[in-house]
Amino acid sequence: MDEMLGGTRITYLGHATFRIVTPGAEQILIDPFLTDNPLTPEDMKEVGELDTMLITHGHFDHFADAIPVAQQTGAMVVANFEIFSYLQGKGVENATPIQKGGTAQVGGVKVTATHAFHSSSITEEDGTIVYAGEPMGYILEFESGFKLYHAGDTALFGDMRLIGELYRPDLALLPIGDQVVMSPFEAAHAVRLLGVDHVVPIHYGTFPFLPGTPEQFQNHLSNIAPDAVVHVMQPGDDLAS
Numbered sequence: 001m002d003e004m005l006g007g008t009r010i011t012y013l014g015h016a017t018f019r020i021v022t023p024g025a026e027q028i029l030i031d032p033f034l035t036d037n038p039l040t041p042e043d044m045k046e047v048g049e050l051d052t053m054l055i056t057h058g059h060f061d062h063f064a065d066a067i068p069v070a071q072q073t074g075a076m077v078v079a080n081f082e083i084f085s086y087l088q089g090k091g092v093e094n095a096t097p098i099q100k101g102g103t104a105q106v107g108g109v110k111v112t113a114t115h116a117f118h119s120s121s122i123t124e125e126d127g128t129i130v131y132a133g134e135p136m137g138y139i140l141e142f143e144s145g146f147k148l149y150h151a152g153d154t155a156l157f158g159d160m161r162l163i164g165e166l167y168r169p170d171l172a173l174l175p176i177g178d179q180v181v182m183s184p185f186e187a188a189h190a191v192r193l194l195g196v197d198h199v200v201p202i203h204y205g206t207f208p209f210l211p212g213t214p215e216q217f218q219n220h221l222s223n224i225a226p227d228a229v230v231h232v233m234q235p236g237d238d239l240a241s
Helices: 066-073 081-089 160-167 184-194 214-224
Strands: 009-012 018-021 027-030 052-054 076-079 095-097 103-106 109-115 121-123 129-131 136-141 147-150 171-175 198-202 238-240
Touching: 052 066, 066 081, 076 081, 076 103, 081 095, 109 160, 136 160, 147 160, 160 184, 171 184, 184 198, 184 214, 198 214
Parallel strands: 027 052, 052 076, 076 095, 147 171, 171 198
Antiparallel strands: 009 018, 009 238, 018 027, 103 109, 109 136, 121 129, 136 147
């Protein structure tokens, strides 16, 4: 694991939110849901210094803190064109659009947007729902060559095999919550399609409509992709080398 990470530190902040420190000491936040995230440790809700923020889609549990964090930190925000445009309209100037199949060099990290099967919208304070483009996942390739796949919110889809063939991720962060994302059973098949050796289950247990568990995931994986290693992370835990 240490050799695979190549100097990268990955911290789980709960739900689908991660903070990453690159080998070059850049700080990355994926899916900024902190203030009202019931799983995020209190001492980790304040972001501090940040270089890059990646957003998979517009639902509140992935986007809620995007604007305040962008304004406080000046971090470069990477999102689909609709969310990029929305943020620009809210006064967030340091942002860049990306779309599925495209790659952006953001600091020392190469970021590629991948497909995800879900929906995406932003709810304004007055309840108005704004279309937020198509949801995405991300492949992050770090300076060391380590590749991370954050699937975002998604169902299982056959082209996960293509993601595995094209990008060969070393570690996948996969939702297992069921009902609104993949179930543990489907997530186990995602591991098989991706051909990935290491996986972290995410996006479960935060709300009542996310009943999937890591235990169920491990049980299915034992039959479907028995060589894969599951890393069950508690909020605040690190994977680091």
